[in-house]
Amino acid sequence: MSKQLEIEAQLRHPVFTYFSEISAIPRESGHEKAISDYLAAFGRERGLETIQDEALNVILKKPASPGYESAPAVIIQGHMDMVCEKNKGTNHDFQKDPLKLRVEGEMLYATDTTLGADNGVALAYGLALLDDQLLEHPALEVVFTTEEETTFHGANALEASCFSGKILINLDSEEDDALLVSSAGGVGIGLTLPVEWVEAEKEQVPVRLSVKGLQGGHSGMEIDKGRGNAIKLLGRVLQELVIRQGYGLAYLEGGSQRNAISREAEAVLLVPVEAIERFDKQVSEVHEALRQEFYLKDPKLRVSGFKTKRGWGMVTIGRS
Structure with missing residues (x-):
């Protein structure tokens, strides 16, 4: 056959x-x-x-x-x-x-x-x-x-x-030849961060920054696989960009389930017009660094930024 x-x-x-x-x-x-x-x-x-x-x-x-x-x-x-x-x-x-x-x-x-x-x-x-x-x-x-x-x-x-x-x-396990005698529990935590919104400046361009292409997985079964978490990686990207330049933060979102390793996350940054080229270069550098770090576990990982329409408010996360 x-x-x-x-x-x-x-x-x-x-x-x-x-x-x-x-x-x-x-x-x-x-x-x-x-x-x-x-x-x-x-x-x-x-x-x-x-x-x-x-x-x-x-x-x-x-x-x-x-x-x-x-x-x-x-x-x-x-x-x-x-x-x-x-x-x-x-x-x-x-x-x-x-x-x-x-x-x-x-x-x-x-x-x-x-x-x-x-x-x-x-x-x-x-x-x-x-x-x-x-x-x-x-x-x-x-x-x-x-x-x-x-x-x-x-x-x-x-x-x-x-x-x-x-x-x-x-029957809620993955091993054909093993008996499991215990299980993990979970705790849900809600965190609210107060922010102060300000009007975006005219000289700022909204740029959508995204982390995509990750495998994700169940937070219980794949947590030991060394895969990237899009929320954490986006946080690292934002931290790196703020250290280098300083931008306004207008939007932030990532993940959809608390018990899943998030595969996608994105933010909208407000970038000074004169810093756009520098911003693009910085995003490319951060992407390459993360790509090398996760090339075995998440070979399709990509970090990208592209311009979007105006109309965003802004939370200040750094100063240029």
């Missing part, structure tokens, strides 16, 4: 079939009603004991196969929400639109958005297990929780009385 035919055969596996189905259903954290209803309907259509609680968690129970009635019940667990990130300029509404899947070689991708394999793969595996009529197994209690990527509201709302199993296998 050719490699391409082998890949096509694998994509017909029930796991990939279900992954394709759930990828068509929006499931942003805090907006899991549609995917929760889909999972509950799956259970009811197959005559499984189905529990859907107020937190939209779904528990599906399948009796043991003949001969396995005395074996301990096993709980299979994953979460239904996903980190929703998209490339800047991508027209995709995570509360309405399906993901656009594509296959390249042996890899499955989503076009211009996150794929949601965290933790869509758990949903796909769980549904495939429940739908398999030939598999011999003990009693299964498959639970899918909500808001794992943000508040853990779903897991906190689970009632222990809903389960009889004492063995739990969590």
